[in-house]
Amino acid sequence: MVVFEPLPLITASVSIDEHHLIIGTHSCPQSIKKIKTTIAAGATPILINPSHESHIKEISSIFLNESGFQLATRGFQLSDLTTLGRTQVQRVVDRVFINLSPEETPLTRKIYEQCVKLRIPVNAFQRPEYSTFHMIPTFTDPKGSGLQIAVTTNGRGYILANRIKREIVNKLPSNISQVVTNMGAIRDQIIHEDHEILLREKYLKTELSRDKLGYGLDDDTWESHKFNRLIKEFEMTNAEQKLKRTRWLSQIMEYYPLNQLANVTLDQLDENSHTPINLPSPNNPDNHENSQSINPETPANTENNSEVQLGVHLRSKSPNSIGKGRISLVGSGPGSVSMLTLGALHEIKTADIILADKLVPQAVLDLIPQGTETFIARKFPGNAEHAQEELLQLGLDSLKQGKKVVRLKQGDPYIFGRGGEEYLFFTQNGFEPLVLPGLSSSLASTVVSKIPATQRAIADQVLVCTGTGRKGALPVAPEFVPTRTTVFLMALHRSDVLIKTLIDAGWDKNVPAAIVERASCPDQRVTRTLLRYVPATIEEIGSRPPGLLVVGHAVNALINDSNLQFTEASKYYIEEGYHEFEMNFDNLLH
Ligand code: SAH
Numbered sequence: 001m002v003v004f005e006p007l008p009l010i011t012a013s014v015s016i017d018e019h020h021l022i023i024g025t026h027s028c029p030q031s032i033k034k035i036k037t038t039i040a041a042g043a044t045p046i047l048i049n050p051s052h053e054s055h056i057k058e059i060s061s062i063f064l065n066e067s068g069f070q071l072a073t074r075g076f077q078l079s080d081l082t083t084l085g086r087t088q089v090q091r092v093v094d095r096v097f098i099n100l101s102p103e104e105t106p107l108t109r110k111i112y113e114q115c116v117k118l119r120i121p122v123n124a125f126q127r128p129e130y131s132t133f134h135m136i137p138t139f140t141d142p143k144g145s146g147l148q149i150a151v152t153t154n155g156r157g158y159i160l161a162n163r164i165k166r167e168i169v170n171k172l173p174s175n176i177s178q179v180v181t182n183m184g185a186i187r188d189q190i191i192h193e194d195h196e197i198l199l200r201e202k203y204l205k206t207e208l209s210r211d212k213l214g215y216g217l218d219d220d221t222w223e224s225h226k227f228n229r230l231i232k233e234f235e236m237t238n239a240e241q242k243l244k245r246t247r248w249l250s251q252i253m254e255y256y257p258l259n260q261l262a263n264v265t266l267d268q269l270d271e272n273s274h275t276p277i278n279l280p281s282p283n284n285p286d287n288h289e290n291s292q293s294i295n296p297e298t299p300a301n302t303e304n305n306s307e308v309q310l311g312v313h314l315r316s317k318s319p320n321s322i323g324k325g326r327i328s329l330v331g332s333g334p335g336s337v338s339m340l341t342l343g344a345l346h347e348i349k350t351a352d353i354i355l356a357d358k359l360v361p362q363a364v365l366d367l368i369p370q371g372t373e374t375f376i377a378r379k380f381p382g383n384a385e386h387a388q389e390e391l392l393q394l395g396l397d398s399l400k401q402g403k404k405v406v407r408l409k410q411g412d413p414y415i416f417g418r419g420g421e422e423y424l425f426f427t428q429n430g431f432e433p434l435v436l437p438g439l440s441s442s443l444a445s446t447v448v449s450k451i452p453a454t455q456r457a458i459a460d461q462v463l464v465c466t467g468t469g470r471k472g473a474l475p476v477a478p479e480f481v482p483t484r485t486t487v488f489l490m491a492l493h494r495s496d497v498l499i500k501t502l503i504d505a506g507w508d509k510n511v512p513a514a515i516v517e518r519a520s521c522p523d524q525r526v527t528r529t530l531l532r533y534v535p536a537t538i539e540e541i542g543s544r545p546p547g548l549l550v551v552g553h554a555v556n557a558l559i560n561d562s563n564l565q566f567t568e569a570s571k572y573y574i575e576e577g578y579h580e581f582e583m584n585f586d587n588l589l590h
Helices: 028-040 053-063 078-082 102-118 158-171 176-200 238-242 244-255 258-262 285-290 342-350 384-400 419-428 441-448 492-504 531-541
Strands: 019-023 044-048 070-072 095-098 122-124 138-140 148-150 291-293 313-315 326-331 353-356 373-376 404-409 434-436 461-466 484-489 512-517 525-530 547-551 573-576
Touching: 019 028, 028 044, 028 053, 053 070, 078 102, 095 102, 102 122, 138 158, 148 158, 176 244, 176 258, 326 342, 326 384, 326 419, 342 404, 342 434, 353 384, 384 404, 384 419, 441 461, 441 484, 441 512, 441 547, 492 531, 492 547, 512 531, 525 531
Parallel strands: 019 044, 019 095, 044 070, 095 122, 326 404, 326 434, 353 373, 353 404, 461 484
Antiparallel strands: 138 148, 291 313, 484 547, 512 525, 512 547, 525 573
C-alpha cells in the first residue's frame, strides 16, 4: 500500500544579488559545485571556514577572477549569519550551505537551528535532518534556452532521480532548445504587440483580465482549463479578436508535434496568412529514397534540424501522380497506434498529401513517410470555419492536380468530425471520397479507463453526444436514464453550464462521472468523481485536452476502491498513464 507523506514544495528561487553562505569544504568538489551554481543563479557565494589548506588553493585558482566570489579563510561564527548579508535585508544572509565533516555535527546542528530561527533556508551536505531544502538533480539546457528540468524522488535515491532525469532529457527532441527559444520569442512578441495595445485601450480592464488570456507568467498559475474556453467565432468582441494570436499560440504549444514548434513563425498566426502550417514529416529512413524535392523554390531544409524537410515533395513512384485525383476520409483512432486500422495505415503510407486535423495523435503523424506533404489544420478557437475552408480548398486543389489526398481525422470521421460535410463538399466537386471508419474516442475512452459502456444489470444503453452545440450553444439536455452510459464530447471547457443544465433537467447529481483525457496516449488521465463535482474538479486539476466526460453507473462498475468515496473535501480520484504492456509495432509498421 502506498503511504502518502507530505511532499516538499518545489519552487524555482530567483536568487539574483543574494548572498549565499557556504560553510566548510569537507567535500571540496561539492563546495566548488555550490559556488558555480550560486554564481550561475546570479547570487554572490561567500565561502567561509574552509576545511583544508589545499582546498583554499584549489578553490581560489578556479574562482580567482569571479568578481562576486568572496572567500574568508577564518573559522565560522554564528554572527556571520546576520552580518554577511545584503544591506536591504539587514545583513541576514539569504541562503546557507553547510559542508562540514561528521565530527563537526554539533556545529552543523547549531547552524541549522539558528538558520531555522532566522528563517534562512539551510542545506547541510548529506544531512537531510539538518536541511530545510534540498538540491534537486537538474538538467539545464546548455544552449541557454532557459529550459530546466528537475527530478526528485524525495529521499529515495539521488542516483535514481539523476537517472530518471537523464531518461527524460533523452526523450526530448534534439531541437528542444530551438523549440523553447522560438516559442518564447513569439510569445513575448505577441504579449508586447497585442496585450500592450489592449492594456492601453483599457480592454483588459473592462472586458478581459489577464487571467482570461489563459496563461499567467508563472507556470504553475497557468490555468489550462481556461485556454480551451470556447470562443464564439461569430460573436467575438473586439478584444477577443485581438487576443486571437495568444490563443492560437497556446493551442499550438499544446497540440503540435513538439519538434515542429521550433519552426512555427509569427506569420503563421496571422489570420490573413494563406499558408497553412506545413508539417514536415518526421524522418523515416525506409521512405527516404522515394522522396525527392522537385520544387526548386523549396529545397530540403538543411538548417537547424536535419530531420525536417520543408516544402512541396512528390514521391516519384506515386501511382497517383498522373491521372485523376482520389480522396479518402480516414479515421485515425483516439491516440494509440494500436487503435489505428490497417486501412488507415495503408492510406497514410500511400498518400501524396495528408490533410490532418489538429487532434490527430502524434503517434499516428509519426507514421507519415518522409516526403509526404502534410498539413495540419489551424483549427483554433475563433478560426474553425476559416481553417476548415482552407483545408478543403487545399484538398480540392490537390485533387485537381491528380494527387492522392488523405484527409486524416481524429477518432471516427463521422462522429463529430464534420466528415459528413466534407463528404458532401468533395462529392459535389466531382470527387467522391472513400470513407474509412476509425475507432472513436467516445467508445475507446471508456475501455481504456476500465468502464464497460454496457454491463449487465448496470447499463443497457450508450449515448454519445456533445457538450457544445452549433455555434457554441448548449445542446438540448438528454434525458437522464439510470441504466445509460452517456459520453459527452467537447464538454470540458464549459462543464459548469453543462452540469447545471443536466441537474436542472433531472439528472441524479450523485451519479458517477469520469473525465477521460488523452485517452490511449501515454499521458492519459482518468479522473473519477460525481456529476455534481465535475466543474470543481476541472477547475482544480486543469485540463489536458482532448478530453471527454463519461457519466453513468458503469463508470465504477469494475472498480471497488475506497478512493471512490467522494466528499466535499475529497472530490475526485485520478489515475495517470496508459500502458499497452509490451506492444511494439516497429516490425509491423515500417
Ligand atoms: N471524431 C472524433 C471526435 C472529434 S470531436 C472521435 O470519433 O473521437 C473532438 C472531441 O473528441 C474532443 O473534444 C474530445 O471530447 C474527444 N476526444 C478526441 N480524442 C480524445 C481522446 N484521445 N481522449 C479523450 N477525448 C477525446
